[in-house]
Every structure is written in structure tokens, then in C-alpha cells.
Amino acid sequence: MGKANTRNKILEHAGRIVRQKGFNNTGIQEILDSAGVPKGSFYFYFKSKDDLGLALIDHYGESLVLLRNSLLAKATGTPLERLRKLFVGMRLFFSQEEWRSGCPIGNLTQEMGALSDAFRSRLGAVFNIMQDAIRECLEQAVSCKELDAELDVDELAHFILDSWEGALLRMKAEGNTQPLMLFERVIFGRVLSR
């Protein structure tokens, strides 16, 4: 197994366990046992557990870029139809048992945002990837007159992302994806209606 593969393997197992149990609640040994990687290798790839946490955020950021490209940029339909497909696609991912894990970026923000400035700024950057993607879509919707030109698309993109994170949080309290469907109905039926 090459170096990049071992590093990715550690990140994938860390991601799964951290999403289920939280970052503070997860031990390095547990991740290594799950990945089948010896402890010495861990410190070859990561300086510390915090270093792994920061790499995990970048890893999620890269996944989000791929998701944005496949669900938003390459999808067909009007800008708002494509935006809705993005949220439907993410909701389908969270169906089944995945509601338990929630949004990895939201989870880490809740847990680490107040404790570590390094985590906070890195998490903020990943939020911005999504917010920029939503804003671009809204700008296109304004250009093709699907949305009114007087709307503040920066503000709306920020609000939409925050509401989505709130719906993902509520999903964990309700134990189902109903809050995500409600989010779609209100955002596309009222907030983004003409």
C-alpha cells in the first residue's frame, strides 16, 4: 500500500468514527485498530491528533468540492432546479442510517469551534466552499430572471447554508430526514419564490 493510500485509509476510518462518536471521544488507537495500521505509521503521516483533525476537515472540503461539481455544476436544469438537486442529493445520502452521523463539518464546529482557533478557521473555509457554490447558483438565477434582481444573494446564500446546517442538526434530534424535506419546501417554496 502506497503512502497516499495509507494516509487516506487513516482519514477514512477516522472520519467514520469521529462522525459517530465526536472528535474528543475518539482515540488514535481506535482509529488505527479500525484501519489496521500500526501506531508508528500514524506519526509518519500526522504530527498529533489535532493535526489529523485538521487534515480531516481538508478531506471533507475536497469531498464537498467533488459533490458540488457533480450535483451542481454538471447537473441540467435552471439554476434553482440544480440547487434543489444538490440538496435532494445530500438528503438522500442522509437517509437510511446515515442520519445518525450528521454533517461532519457541523459536528466538528459544534465540538471544536469554541476550543480551537485553528479548527475554527479551517471549518470556516469549508463552509465558504458551500456558501460560494450556493451564491454562484443564486447569481445565475438572477441573471436568467429566475430570481428578482433586488435580492441580496450573498446574504441569502449564507442564510440557506446556515438553515441547512440547522436542519441537519434537527435531523439528529428527530432521528429522521423530515427536517431536510421541510428545509427544501420552505427555501424553494417561500424564500426563493418570486
Add this chain to the structure above:
Amino acid sequence: MGKANTRNKILEHAGRIVRQKGFNNTGIQEILDSAGVPKGSFYFYFKSKDDLGLALIDHYGESLVLLRNSLLAKATGTPLERLRKLFVGMRLFFSQEEWRSGCPIGNLTQEMGALSDAFRSRLGAVFNIMQDAIRECLEQAVSCKELDAELDVDELAHFILDSWEGALLRMKAEGNTQPLMLFERVIFGRVLSR
């Protein structure tokens, strides 16, 4: 110090530390050291750390009922003006350094929602206290024609609470209360506008 006082003292110190560090990351001994209560007393009031966590959720629920009563029921103005005062009042609480702590119910949901059904159902009940208060306010707004009668107030109350929780989460990523002000502008300027 009476029994109720010692129990409340443990809950208040636990609440402050858990809001800063998370539930899993907080030890019983740390809470007792902070509260100045001997360990034997802890087990007189709580069966276990989980039992303390559940009592903490009830404690927050009771605080929310008081907050709802003072900011919503007793406030003057139209129903929507009173609802806005509730969110402004909560935002002012989170200003200054309090942005770091975030919403205790949101924090615990993110951390414990997937791990414990007992926590999840208790957290869901506290969300419902707030959602019912918002819904009642929206119903009054419909009654006095401040909102259109065709609006689904159940759905909107659910959406507003989820969006608020998302704004509180984003506050922790941005390190300021700007997401809470944005929430107010979009909810009252667009979602609840006629």
C-alpha cells in the same frame, strides 16, 4: 446549603463546563471541583454521568420556559414584533464572549443525538418547547392578519427553529453573532413578510 441548592449548583457548574468543552470531554471530578462539592454528594443526586446529562437537558428546558414567558408572552407589540424580540434577546445573550458556548441543546444534540436514544428524545422535547412557542406566536399573527392565513404555521415554526439552530452553529465557525443578525433579517424580512 439545602439539597435543592447543591443539586442546582452541580447542574450550573456542569452546564458551564459542558457548554465550553462538550459532554464527553467533561469529567465528573472536574464538575465537582468547580462546584466545590464532594464526590459522595454527586451520587446522592445523580445515578451516573448520563443521569446528570439528562437532568441538564431538563434544566435547560426549564430556563427556556422562563425565557419564553419573559420575552414572548409578557412582551408588548404585535405577535411578530414579540417573536422578533425573543430572537433579539437571545442574540444579545450570545454577544460578547458567549458566542463560544453556543446553544447548549444544539451542542448536546450534535454530540449525543446519534449515541443515545434517551438523550435524543429528551433533547427533542426541549426543541418542541421552543417550536410550540414560535408556532403560537405565528398563529396569533395569522389571527390578527399580520400573516397570511394560508401559511402552514406548523411547518414555518419548525423551519424557523432549525434555521436559528443553524445560525447559532455558524456563529461558532465565524466567531461572532453576525449569522444571528442575518437570520433575523431573512426570517422577518422575507420568510414572514406578506
